[in-house]
Amino acid sequence: MAEKSLYNYRVEPQNVDFTLRATLASLGTAVLNTAGVDAHNKGFGVDILHADNHSWILSRMAMEIDRRPQQYADYTVATWINEYGRLLSTRNFTLCDTAGHEFGRAVTQWAMLDLKNRTAVDLSHVGDAHADAIVDCPSPTEKPRKIRTVAPTLHAEHRIVYSDIDFNRHVNTMRYIEMMCDLLPLERLTSPAPVRLDIHFLHESRYGQTLSIGCEERDREALFEIGTDDGTIAVRACLAWK
């Protein structure tokens, strides 16, 4: 049985907004980087999987941030895998400041994609092969919630450009979070209230496509739906403030 792994980060100037606190997108990026580096260190990173024409694909993510750390603050991300389902593996995270106080946590669910026929790989055998990477510790919060329908009242369009795309030529997760945040008023984004993000990745979106970003504002929630110009829903998400 494995232990949680720890990775250290610092809030760099490009990670903060004008309140000098780390943005949600930058904290989400640190969480996803941690997943990539930890999988790499344990021998099942994207680099190794590519040799078999497989890749990890983020399917759902939940992230809770109680308070956003200040510029130049050091923090530690702990990560552990605690479950392999048939189609999704669950990787967990906690974010702690240098005094050891937890200020955030995340639960991510990953599918393994067969790049040749673009189908999900059955993870049953992978779970056995990676059994010694599993940590017997529950997820630090509720798993990503389903978001079924969104009735947008705010809209934006965005043509996918070079700076948006990752190594797969798909829009990277940070950009999706930024596109959603950019539809909201500054007062909401800079509110000190704890926030929870649930995000589902339904379809890939690619260089050259135009995205439509819709937002339904509720009392202490904002729901999002991002679609491509061929009518496919790429992402649904919810931001909820306490």
Added chain:
Amino acid sequence: MAEKSLYNYRVEPQNVDFTLRATLASLGTAVLNTAGVDAHNKGFGVDILHADNHSWILSRMAMEIDRRPQQYADYTVATWINEYGRLLSTRNFTLCDTAGHEFGRAVTQWAMLDLKNRTAVDLSHVGDAHADAIVDCPSPTEKPRKIRTVAPTLHAEHRIVYSDIDFNRHVNTMRYIEMMCDLLPLERLTSPAPVRLDIHFLHESRYGQTLSIGCEERDREALFEIGTDDGTIAVRACLAWK
């Protein structure tokens, strides 16, 4: 007389494009972060200056990248100040891989702004006060070149949103570089040819304004002009490939 200061970086997944090499914007960000951290460490960072209602403002930057490092590569940025003019101080950089081979370099010129009346501070006395921070070593390449006129043939518009702005509520430098790159064809952006960027910051642009980005494509050059909706030119720049 001071020595050059060294800062270590790693090419993280969010810093690469689909060729798995660091983007120009991410290398530019590392250079500017280095400036901020080094000024902070030496006691004349923006945090200290703000107490006197002053701030450093980047006026011009030249950056040459011979080859873009790969994802997860470690590299070192060396920085030193070698000149205080009356209005501009010059801070230099070299970028080296772990074998010590230089793969990039930059020269930046900074003004000190009086935040109360928005005028440039005479740096003559600052140069004396900071004399022990000056390193007697020439700039590693030609200083930023003037870009006088641009005749754009390609255009884009961009409304300035939350994710674009820095601690001053101005568009951050990385975003300007991204907006320019995003107008160019992928083949040009991913070419292995060494590239030089010259960029001049003429006026600030702020949250809520709409930018128009113009590009004049030449044989092995692209000239850029970014203006705000009140008709002011905010930035002129040139990318040149060897």
